[in-house]
Amino acid sequence: MKIPFSPPYINQDVIQEVNSALESGWITTGPKVKLLEELVCEYTLAPNTLCVNSATSGLMLALKWYGIGSGDEVIIPAYTYAATALAVIHVGATPVMVDVEADFNISIHNMEKAITSKTKAVIPVDIAGWPCDYEAIDALVKNKKDLFKPSSENQEKLGRILVISDSAHSIGATYNNQYLGAITDITVFSFHAVKNVTTAEGGAVCINLPKPFNNQEEYNYLRCFSLNGQTKDAFTKSKAGGWRYDIIYPGLKINMPDILAAIGVAQLPEYFEKTLDKRVEIYEYYHKFFQAKAWAVLPPYKSENKTSSCHLYALRIKDISEATRDAIIEEISKNGVAVNVHFQPLPLLTLFKNMGYDINAFPMAFNNYKCEISLPIYPQLTQKELEYIVNTVTKAVESKI
Numbered sequence: 001m002k003i004p005f006s007p008p009y010i011n012q013d014v015i016q017e018v019n020s021a022l023e024s025g026w027i028t029t030g031p032k033v034k035l036l037e038e039l040v041c042e043y044t045l046a047p048n049t050l051c052v053n054s055a056t057s058g059l060m061l062a063l064k065w066y067g068i069g070s071g072d073e074v075i076i077p078a079y080t081y082a083a084t085a086l087a088v089i090h091v092g093a094t095p096v097m098v099d100v101e102a103d104f105n106i107s108i109h110n111m112e113k114a115i116t117s118k119t120k121a122v123i124p125v126d127i128a129g130w131p132c133d134y135e136a137i138d139a140l141v142k143n144k145k146d147l148f149k150p151s152s153e154n155q156e157k158l159g160r161i162l163v164i165s166d167s168a169h170s171i172g173a174t175y176n177n178q179y180l181g182a183i184t185d186i187t188v189f190s191f192h193a194v195k196n197v198t199t200a201e202g203g204a205v206c207i208n209l210p211k212p213f214n215n216q217e218e219y220n221y222l223r224c225f226s227l228n229g230q231t232k233d234a235f236t237k238s239k240a241g242g243w244r245y246d247i248i249y250p251g252l253k254i255n256m257p258d259i260l261a262a263i264g265v266a267q268l269p270e271y272f273e274k275t276l277d278k279r280v281e282i283y284e285y286y287h288k289f290f291q292a293k294a295w296a297v298l299p300p301y302k303s304e305n306k307t308s309s310c311h312l313y314a315l316r317i318k319d320i321s322e323a324t325r326d327a328i329i330e331e332i333s334k335n336g337v338a339v340n341v342h343f344q345p346l347p348l349l350t351l352f353k354n355m356g357y358d359i360n361a362f363p364m365a366f367n368n369y370k371c372e373i374s375l376p377i378y379p380q381l382t383q384k385e386l387e388y389i390v391n392t393v394t395k396a397v398e399s400k401i
């Protein structure tokens with residue numbers, strides 16, 4: 001049996017929706033993007049949503065919106081995908097990495113210790129789809145108000161550290177019975193090909209700023225900023241008589257095209273109504289099976305106030321070395337099951353190592369990484385395939401530990 005790690009979920013509805021974009025005479029940012037933005041708002045209850053070409057650019061856009069740049073610090077977990085750090089680097093600020101907890105997510109205690117008068121934002125990451133402790137983060141940034149030194153109009157207006165959640169994994173996850181998107185100041189979802197909902201490449205920026213901000217006004221600003229700071233998008237300009245425009249900000253060019261938005265338009269309702277439940281079922285199947293194994297450490301997926309979007313099944317094997325984990329993965333792969341590791345802590349990667357980040361400062365991130373194996377999880381998996389996966393993993397683990 002050959003089982004891929006994360007093939008995209010493409011059905012006839014997706015194909016039809018993409019065809020309708022192709023046949024409509026308009027293929028870049030236009031009505032399909034608008035519709036996808038409305039659907040994200042409808043399902044997550046985010047006040048406003050802007051779709052962009054990736055979560056990475058969505059994070060950069062949020063940082064730029066807050067006037068973050070050279071000399072500023074942004075706190076991120078050491079255990080995440082590189083994009084979280086790169087977005088900070090691309091706006092000229094310094095990523096301040098902190099260690100995580102056993103649930104893979106950023107440690108609030110370490111976040112607190114890392115806050116200085118230069119801290120302008122924190123980017124907690126919902127690893128594997130498991131929401132961070134947002135009440136604690138909210139309390140923390142409010143507690144640290146006195147330390148905050150505003151240096152832009154929006155910073156003056158908010159008067160505290162901005163909370164941008166890297167929710168690349170966690171669309172559909174809930175916190176206090178509420179979908180993510182309307183929890184933090186700004187939530188960034190990814191619609192990359194391997195994520196729970198995809199547009200092949202893409203991202204969504206949910207805007208949920210407190211008063212006195214007007215979220216619709218900030219959406220208008222960000223939309224313009226994501227299109228080179230141009231006052232009219234190409235769709236409006238293409239109408240007869242609509243030729244004149246102006247450039248009013250040094251914007252980015254990070255808009256999402258309609259062809260891609262069409263994929264998301266077809267996927268999003270089905271995800272919230274059906275395929276998310278299917279992911280939960282698979283999680284529960286894995287859980288039931290591995291619960292009986294003394295060597296298995298199961299990933300969190302529900303608690304009193306949180307539910308996961310079940311993006312990754314991050315299985316850990318108790319007390320094994322990195323070399324043993326690698327050998328187990330090789331054995332599993334030989335038997336046709338594609339697995340993965342999420343994530344290599346950033347300080348293990350050359351770029352960050354060369355910048356001076358040292359893995360020894362992040363013992364929990366390393367411990368989570370060294371024994372972690374992510375198993376396939378997607379709605380197309382059949383019962384037979386799931387059985388094959390758990391048996392293959394078990395055989396591989398038990399032959400190596």
Ligand SMILES: *Cc1c(COP(=O)(O)O)cnc(C)c1O
Nearest residue numbers: 054055056081083168190192202
């Ligand atoms: C996938 C991912 C991103 C980046 O998403 P893109 O849409 O590919 O830019 C950011 N953060 C995390 C944690 C991710 O897994």
